[in-house]
Every structure is written in C-alpha cells, then in structure tokens.
Amino acid sequence: MRQIVVLSGKGGTGKTSVTAALAHLASRSDGAVMVDADVDAANLGLTLRPTILERHEFSGGMVATVDDDACVRCGECVEACRFGGMTGPGVIHELDCEGCAACVQRCPAKGLVMRPAVTGEWFESDTRFGRLFHARLFPGRENSGKLVTAVRAAGRDHADAEGIDLVLIDGPPGIGCPVIAASTGVDLALIVTEPTISGAADLERALGTVTHFGIPALVVVNKADLNPAWADRIEGLVGEAGIELAARIPFDPEVTRAMVNLLTVTEAGSGPAAVAIEGLWAELRQGVLT
Secondary structure (H helix, E strand, C coil): CEEEEEEECCCCCCHHHHHHHHHHHHHCCCCCEEEECCCCCCCCHHHHCCEEEEEEEEEEEEEEEECCCCCCCCCHHHHHCCCCCEEECCEECHHHCCCCCHHHHHCCCCCEEEEEEEEEEEEEEEECCEEEEEEEECCCCCCHHHHHHHHHHHHHHHHHHHCCCEEEEEEEECCCHHHHHHHCCCCEEEEEECCCHHHHHHHHHHHHHHHHCCCCEEEEEECHHHCHHHHHHHHHHHHHCCCEEEEEECCCHHHHHHHHCCCCHHHHCCCHHHHHHHHHHHHHHHHCCC
C-alpha cells in the first residue's frame, strides 16, 4: 500500500482541487481510497459529492459532568476551576472545560464525574471515484490531530481489507499538529504552492516540516504562469533543497467552471491545467506507485 498526502503551506493554493483530480485519474486505473484529513474545514466532498454510508462519533478528551443527585452546590468546584468552565456552583460551560478534573478532585460530595466529550464525527462515504473517509471537528473543539489520525486509520483499514494499493490524503494547510498527523508514515508529501512571496515562504515552512520527519516530497506550483519569475525562484529553492519540482500547473478558467459544476478539472475537459495534472499523475505512477 502506498500513501500520498497532498499538503500546502497556506490555504487557497489549489491543494484540494489537485487532490480531487488525482482521485479521478486514480479511479481510471487501479483506484484509490480517499481521506480528507482537513477536519477543521473539509471540502474534498464538495467535488466528490459523497453519499454517507456510516457515521461515527469522535471523542477527543474528557469533560466534567455534574451529578445532580449528589451535588450540594457548595461552590468548591468554582474555586478549583482555573479555566472558567464552572460558571456557578454545579454549573458547567462545557466548551470552556479543559478536562483537568480539578473540580472532581476538589468536590467534597463526589458530585462531579469525568466523561468522554464528543468533539466531532467521522464518516465513511461512497463517491463516484471510490470510498472516501472524512470528518468534522465541532466548532470550538480541540484535538484535531487525533481526529485526523482516526479518519486516516479507517481509510487504511478499508484499503487493506479491499486490497487497494493507494491511499490519497487531502491534508490540512499549514504546519501544525493536524499536518503532522496527516503526514506520519506516508510514502510521499506532494506540496502545492503558488508563485507568490507568501507562497514561497509558506512552502519553505512546509518543506521544513516534512523534511524534519523524513518524508519524501515533491512540489507543484499552481497557476505558475501568472508569475513566471516567482515560479522560477521556487524551482530554484526546491532544487537547492534536493527536491524535484514535479509540475507547473498553468492558470486555466476551466478549473473554476469545473468547480461550479462539481467536477474535477480532469473530468471537465482537456485544458492546460488538466493536461499538467495528468502529467503529474503519470510521474507519480512511474515513481511512487511502482
């Protein structure tokens, strides 16, 4: 089994559009299991239009709960809480509870207990390109890295059970905990950037992250022809780091038209962006997937 994660140092580079197109191209050969690891703002499904088959709750930690029969409303819990989770004697604001259990330890009447907090959910869905595993972290909740790990594990298990050789992961942007959780143990990080000053700076941070963890990487410059000078500078930067620039995807209005029609650009036609992504897919098949 091979796992490819598609990353970007910043949002808006076209990472998900590239991932969706690769999923389409994979479906024309041996297929792939798809994982949307951007659990804070999952949008791969906007193009893949999934039909949910299974829904699972996710618990990312513990929260305090009041036992109304035992609580005597003494106020000791309010004094013990340092995070504003206890808004009054025996009254909990769950979003502010850090799960430290100080109130439970302090309560003389044993009127508080800890319970798992449901902080999100993950889904197994069917799409026209194959199975998709995706998730949603509830607003204001933490532990997105744990949810990424859970949804990735479900995708790998399905691929293993079905004998599918490729897991294609749409990773979150940036370099934080969710990115590390999405990238751990993969065979390749495909980093999508744009030919701008901020794109180059964030690319360096993303490359630093995957290099630190020993993950092989390739770089794709999206809309490369809008600023050829910066595209050239990025190619020079990655070359100095010993990393290959795998593709330059040109600006193509067909990408937007495809998105409006809920299609991948490689489904919608054979414009310059589609041709570039097909070339990228051919390189991946010859290199990583053989």
